[in-house]
Amino acid sequence: MTLITDIRLRRILDSRGNPTVEADVVTESGGFGRAAAPSGASTGEYEAVERPPGEAIAAAREHAVPRLVGEVYAGNQRDVDAALHAADGTDDFSEIGANSAVAISMAAAKAGADVLGAPLFQHLGGTFRGENFPIPLGNVVGGGEHAADATDIQEFLAAPVGAPSVADAVFANAAVHAAVADLLEERDVPCGKGDEGAWAPSIDDGEAFDVVAEAVSMVQDEVGFNIGFGLDVAGAELYDSVSGTYEYSDVSRDTDEQIEYIAELVEEYDLVYVEDPLDEDDYDAFADLTDEVGDQTLICGDDLFVTNTDRLIEGIDRGAANSILIKPNQIGTLTDAFDAIELATENGYDSVVSHRSGETEDATIAHLAVATDAPFIKTGAVGGERTAKLNELIRIADDAT
Numbered sequence: 001m002t003l004i005t006d007i008r009l010r011r012i013l014d015s016r017g018n019p020t021v022e023a024d025v026v027t028e029s030g031g032f033g034r035a036a037a038p039s040g041a042s043t044g045e046y047e048a049v050e051r052p053p054g055e056a057i058a059a060a061r062e063h064a065v066p067r068l069v070g071e072v073y074a075g076n077q078r079d080v081d082a083a084l085h086a087a088d089g090t091d092d093f094s095e096i097g098a099n100s101a102v103a104i105s106m107a108a109a110k111a112g113a114d115v116l117g118a119p120l121f122q123h124l125g126g127t128f129r130g131e132n133f134p135i136p137l138g139n140v141v142g143g144g145e146h147a148a149d150a151t152d153i154q155e156f157l158a159a160p161v162g163a164p165s166v167a168d169a170v171f172a173n174a175a176v177h178a179a180v181a182d183l184l185e186e187r188d189v190p191c192g193k194g195d196e197g198a199w200a201p202s203i204d205d206g207e208a209f210d211v212v213a214e215a216v217s218m219v220q221d222e223v224g225f226n227i228g229f230g231l232d233v234a235g236a237e238l239y240d241s242v243s244g245t246y247e248y249s250d251v252s253r254d255t256d257e258q259i260e261y262i263a264e265l266v267e268e269y270d271l272v273y274v275e276d277p278l279d280e281d282d283y284d285a286f287a288d289l290t291d292e293v294g295d296q297t298l299i300c301g302d303d304l305f306v307t308n309t310d311r312l313i314e315g316i317d318r319g320a321a322n323s324i325l326i327k328p329n330q331i332g333t334l335t336d337a338f339d340a341i342e343l344a345t346e347n348g349y350d351s352v353v354s355h356r357s358g359e360t361e362d363a364t365i366a367h368l369a370v371a372t373d374a375p376f377i378k379t380g381a382v383g384g385e386r387t388a389k390l391n392e393l394i395r396i397a398d399d400a401t
């Protein structure tokens with residue numbers, strides 16, 4: 001019933017106005033799945049390769065489609081993803097493009113779910129999934145590679161850790177986003193938004209900490225549950241490998257100073273989450289920081305691990321973090337993303353399923369997070385391509401998918 005009978009690939013727009021790959025997968029019994037690849041701006045050096053969409057589509061039509069159509073069952077995700085790897089023949093999807101691969105992988109999963117008449121999270125996670133919901137980390141202030149002339153730290157993330165439901169958490173993050181706007185207005189700071197919908201004011205990181213801490217505390221008082229906040233430092237973007245220093249607008253920090261700076265921030269602001277505080281090649285520095293504050297906060301590897309089990313194994317061996325960011329397009333298939341989550345869980349690492357800065361309406365990651373019992377999801381706070389995932393989480397919790 002789930003034999004793949006057709007795959008269509010096309011270019012569509014992403015949230016930055018760039019083209020990206022969308023895939024449709026159709027099965028023998030009329031099952032249908034559609035999914036689109038997201039795209040990063042602060043990409044990790046070791047990510048699977050995203051090809052220009054036109055080239056990725058042409059290569060996937062030539063190499064992947066013939067191996068899937070009439071050959072593979074969409075209901076068997078491991079077979080679909082193994083066929084994608086075989087069609088590509090490289091270890092980084094540089095032939096068919098990780099963008100084509102991930103779009104087809106996710107579309108096949110949706111087609112498989114459609115045939116079963118089951119929600120995607122249940123098809124992926126099994127019938128007993130769907131009781132636990134991830135805490136959404138909401139980007140409320142940001143800069144780095146996601147906005148010009150804004151903060152050095154890429155993302156300030158509201159983290160409603162005490163929310164009684166996923167809907168309460170989603171609304172709390174939106175409220176923090178709104179409170180930040182009010183506080184910036186009081187301070188006469190004009191600002192637009194960055195790529196993920198976070199406010200992108202032209203202020204230094206110190207002022208951003210003040211504003212976010214105050215916004216979080218105001219909303220916490222209103223809603224009556226605990227809201228913390230966290231960061232995506234995107235350390236690799238700040239790191240200058242020639243000088244060996246982290247280059248902020250107003251200061252340069254060597255690696256030891258960077259570790260101390262982040263450890264102080266964890267203490268001062270009681271940060272619940274710190275992503276990529278250090279360069280993507282520096283497992284040792286990650287390990288030193290994790291040693292220092294890993295019992296108080298999540299130290300999460302994004303560019304460090306790139307959803308890659310080989311890099312995660314190295315991190316686990318070296319004690320380099322205590323959580324991993326999961327971005328399916330960093331590795332190219334849902335199978336690879338699942339394997340990374342499974343390995344993380346077995347080793348006591350928390351998984352944080354994540355969007356990219358360039359997104360579409362595709363809501364697969366909401367299902368992936370629920371299917372795998374991921375404790376966190378990072379998918380922005382506001383903006384249509386972000387609310388597509390947040391609203392889908394609310395629907396899953398309401399059993400209304």
Ligand SMILES: C=C(OP(=O)(O)O)C(=O)O
Nearest residue numbers: 040041042043355356357
């Ligand atoms: C979502 C992120 O940004 P990008 O998609 O630009 O890598 C991130 O760095 O976590």
Ligand SMILES: [Mg+2]
Nearest residue numbers: 232275276302
């Ligand atoms: Mg990141």
